[in-house]
Amino acid sequence: MTKGPFVAMAAVTATLGTVLAAFALQLRADGYEQYVESVATFSVLMFVTAVLTAVTWVRDGRPNTN
Template identity: 55%
Template sequence: MAKTPFGSLSAAIAMLATALGFLTFQLRANGYEQYVESVASASVVMYVTAALVVLTWVRARRPYSD
């Protein structure tokens, strides 16, 4: 499973989540309060997704022991 791009996928999702987090602060500073909650929620969902991709990567590298 070393050839599968789990690491780059997780990093890309985390970078997008970080960008959405910064966008949340910009929206709040510019007075667009009605969009802050949904953008912040999307950012949190992306961080969770990145963490689950890493978890999948770790579990896929373990040898199967039946």
């Protein structure tokens, strides 16, 4: 299996997590406190998804044994 999809998905989800974290900080600065928790939670979810994708990428590279 090629590594391209793993790398692309991990990069995109990590980038999305970063953008959402910045957006949460901007919402807090602008006074939209009621939305900060939801956006921050989704940001953390994107970072966790990126890490799990990277773990899958590493595990896929290991030789298969039966």
